Amino acid sequence: MEPIAVVGLSGRLPGAPTIDAFWQNTRDGVESISHFTSEQLTEVGWPKEMITHPDYVPAAGVIENADHFDADFFGYTREQAEISDPQQRIFAETVWHTLEDTGHDPARFDGAIGVYAGQFANKYLPLNLLANARFRGSMSAFSARPYNDKDFLATRAAYLCDLRGPAMTVQSACSTSLVAVHLACQALLGHECDMALAGGVALPIPLIGGYPVVAGGIFARDGHCRPFDASSSGTVPGYGVAVVALRRLSDALADNDNIRALILGSALNNDGSAKFGFNAPSMQAQSEVIATAQAVAGVSAESIGYVEAHGTGTPLGDPIELAGLTKAFNTQERGYCAIGSTKANIGHLDAAAGAAGFARAVLALQHAEIPPSINYEAPNPALLLERTPFYVPTTARPWPSGATPRRAGVSAFAVGGTNAHIVLEEAPAPEPAAESAREHHLLVLSARTPQALADAAANLARRLESDDDLDLADVAHTLQVGRRAFAHRRHLVCRDRAEAVAALRAPAPPTAAAGTRRSVFVLPGADALRPDAAAQIYRSEAVFAREVDHCAELARPLLGQDLRAVLFPGTWNGADGADRTDPRATAPAAFALQWALGHLWQSWGVRPAAMIGDGGGEHVAACLAGDLDLPTALARVAADPGATDATAFVAALREAAAAPGTALLAMGPADGIVRALAGQDGAERFTVLPSLGSADTDRDGLATLLDTLGALWQAATDIDWDAVRGTARPRRVSLPGYPFQRSRYWIGPDTGSYEPLGLEEPSWTSH
Template structure:
């Protein structure tokens, strides 16, 4: 059997909500057992059943909005399913993978379940049966819901082999991984003690502990105490996990499953079958049993079960050993978690191997002498056992009532080379500064974001002080980008803690609205007047990606230029101001910046280049390849450098119409650029420009001389234009829309050929009309200037041509560093972009650090107490617990299946936006009574989904926001027809196009009513 890496864990057991709490419970020898919660059943009603056991706190809590599940559906779901969904999310995060990143992958889900108690409790009253209860009570849905909501397409199944179910699920997951059916697998199980019925069965069989506690291998053992629990592990093939740099808790070396066959009773254990499954697992693992350091036994604490198991374990492990094999069972701490028993033991064992210490066994101080553990080469641990250096091996057993046995062999994780480099050194020495990174946190609502910011702040505060780049990389990789986002650029953990706490203290109502689509980005490429010695040197020092792309440009320019442009760009060489060097240098910077951004996943929806900037814009758009553009830029620089001196350029703060008269008197002077409504550039002989400047100053018009060596974009450049027109230019239709500053509009079918580039030297730069056309065509949310300093953004701001757009610059001047690039990425991420984060970090920082898991809302509770012998009490589907105010805005639909975090466009979710009156009809009248059709639709939606009417706003989308599926749509159709008899019968096929939102359905139905004859 090939090796399988256990790379992620999440769990909740009695007295231990989370993996860290579970390990703490084990190490301190704690017990999670306690009295039966009144929520379950009244203990006095069932005196034959122990009034104690292991019970999870807040087992009724479920963040249904996050998973786009309606309140009615959530209330109908088996509580096991409600436990498993958030557990799966946290386990995937713990594996170092964002759950959303696995959407669409062949990830498998294997869930162990036992009994189907929820179905018996809910489906026995035939008058109350509904489709939601039918789906909610299916055991197979425990796995299928995870696959559905996370959009996982690998094998998905639930298995019931009684108490061995979850370990059998792990075995099946490993087998599927090795067969190549999936590359990642979630495996585990869940158990909730819903009623006393199984306890009554144990009591009638003589297997129930009087005090509700399992006491495995103890002289005081008197039977089973039942327990809740949920646990999932993330499994991958070991080679894949190592290649992806994932943390490995332990390695599953081999596992086996068998059956007792016909023995002395269908529910009685069979020693010989147990021995066979042990031998089979060790054979598959390729090891001998004497190498196993400790055993996590099934260990229920029943007289017969413990005796048979110890005999089988001793027969296999007790021979040819230098020291006895340590033996334990977590049931002493938790009770018997039944369908989740195997995963509880597996997680305990994996954590012991990870921490290299085995917890002591409860009740070891009163060992049952009848088990003859010492004779059999076994011993209970009265204190924790340190594991020696090197590989350690352990094993887990799980046996099911009915005879299905499972055994798994685990080894410690392979040693990795010690990491070195700036990230580790900084963390180790507490260095104050380090490489820059972007730390990201997100939530499905503003309140969820605030909650998770606070949790991350405290988690980072507990870490050693030092560099934060690796931690930032981890947040980018592990945390799915949900709709409400926080992103901050930092260099060290002190700075990060401060920023997180400050953000967490803000009022959630003040948070920005939900980003409904990805940012629409336009690149604006700066022209020649932006060059200066040492431009982008700070960014070059800190960004490996920028260094790589600048080197590409340098290589392309080297042959036609005859020298390296990189030193001119980065050093203090004043030759950078001469046209023959300034133009290649600026092109190199523009190309490298654009390639750095696109490599980060920032793809422009359109490009605009100002004068020389059009060359890098053309390469980014695909109209020119790099080598062709480099050749043309060098040729252009050389030709303009040969022009006679004496020309210049001035910028005047007025429109061209106000200087038309002055230009008429100076025929050699022309408008060189229209940069804005009141931003005009004039070009011509210096003497003529001086006369114009004096006249305009007298009129109170601001004039500024530009650092131009020649009168560019004027008739004085005609000789250079003529020579460039003779060049043979290889060009292609652009793949990205181009706003041409040559034509002052979007480029249509005109080629960017030699004529284009020749005219572009001589004719004016029509920046203002080109930008106006770009904004009209693509409606950008962000303008990013590509160049060594900010110029075009200032022009756009003064001209007011892009109202509402955010302006960004990855290298805004001489002091620019990697932080400016990171700030650009952070700003776009906050608005819905999911960047390709790898390009932002050096390889030594791309190491996943452990992070606190996502914290779900506990404001929604779902529980209906039912027992076989007592009548059902009322369901309370959504009640906020004491001390927690329900969020003002609960936005449904966080799972990948609902498009959460994917940047899909759409309307606002079901909930209140800031300033929303809460009126679904938009009339200030709750319930949409101002529009009777909308009112009827809102009421039908609330009846089907269980939402309060104020949650069902006009813009709420049925699938993404309200969690409606095909069954609910059919129910909605029937209710709408009943509430709106004038509509008549409407087929689902007719309704489908209108099911975009509550408002679109109401409009469709209103049109139908209007169209029908009175």
């Protein structure tokens, strides 16, 4: 089968608000299990008789502010946000961040995007909403189901993010999110969609709490999960969300996506009834699903260097899992494959557990590093570890390349026996990035609110400062094509990352896009000509260079010299012999400059609503409008560049500038136009933008051109960013996601409405 590329990854996991933080924690061996005080638990509503019971362990892996949500971003009213299961809320935010991590805006994505995901049991409706008398007596009680029921998890995310592919809620207990990844792969291979998101979410109600320990149960008495360790007594609950984005490899390569890893094969099966009971695991079934995934992937067990195991740390589950793995690997090699489980770090995330483990394996491949297995001192004797292909790494270690690409396996097994296994491979080496022809780059940022825009700038500055591998051309491209454009906007033009960081940290007034901007091209004739001002543009912009070259060839027999020597005297060979005082040369040179700039702007999607020309600029306007052919226009200019009625030109400028929502876009410097408008009433509100810098500035032409492009985008002009990219092949890179402006949305139960739950084993847990 065609490999599936992992092109996006996002999550909020215990101790880690981002996937980058999750990797840092896991490779540093951080345990993110919280231990709560009696006061904390009482405050959120747990009965005193429960939390003081000697068999109650006040520990779990939790995420901060799980009751907060950016309702305005998703168009929710306060009432809609408050009656929504927090799981559905944070899942929608994580889907948005995952889409951003791909570098694709769904509004411009050429294809269908699907969603496959599942969640933990909804407890917000029964334990909070229905336990609140005010809610029960409100009209909201009749509309709460679509905001809470599991059935609507995937479709709610598809609706909020405007995704048109299949949207399917998947439920198989603790293997849910890895099953979702498998189903997403199958949908891509069957061309049911062109990108697929897969993942899971789990949150408890109340949002913090511990668990009871009972004889024969799966929970650890000491509040620590110790996979494969001799002293392990079970697992610890964990909560959070993780979502991955997948594409067919061929499509990901064609779009220069940020490929984190490849999925080579996956498989599902069920235990059936050949086991001790419904909750019990089956060594045979686990072995078969692993062997099947390896067969689908077409790889040998000896080529797999790491397995992200289900690894709950239970005395029964770990030995059965390792026996199944050993049987599936079917090799005489010993101790060559690392094995671990992120449950030691963050707990058992139920429906999100498989996606969390999948994320850790992907990140291990991406960083070429084996993460440590924490809380491990000596192997459980029942594992017979020395007779297996596996070892438990206790420190982070480099993952050296070998005869085959680095490969990993990921397992998730569930109560009821639905088993999933996926075989991963490191991403193919990206093609060497061609050095950008541009010496400057345009970065664009937008948000729904001024504060979010300021946060986005600060977050990007931190990323640029901390990540030396980021290429500014890739960053600019990703921001241009891979982010939704919102009302509050900001742009900056910079040469390198240091300049970008300084600009991002400089104070900037928030600017709200004022609707579609009407552009009027102003062609100022001879005033457009500034020798060498467009030299960088000629070197970097193929459309501009092509049109200048065309004009030069047409004008050569008319002038007896190359007009490029007049345009670029500092860089053009033979420029020393050019007569730049001869109007027969300078006028055609000014014509070529304006003609080429006009073509460049139009190629970028900036279409003029009108054109105003002065002197030879009138001929350029007629030519751009199709009323005059280029050879004839050049011949006329080369023969009374001619003069124009300055009064009529200024009057036309003033009339155009006074029209609401109009930008005067000069095909050259703009200082002459600004002077012409200076006496007009309301001139301070006019928008005049240059294509080239003024004579009194040392800013080069390319920086000015890109700054004006950013100003037009900031004023809500539609820009063809693919055309701006031209023939370059920048990569889509992972950048900070949208800085959601969250507030607390919560309906709690009436005082005393929680009933003691007893100490029986919760039904959601897995072996």
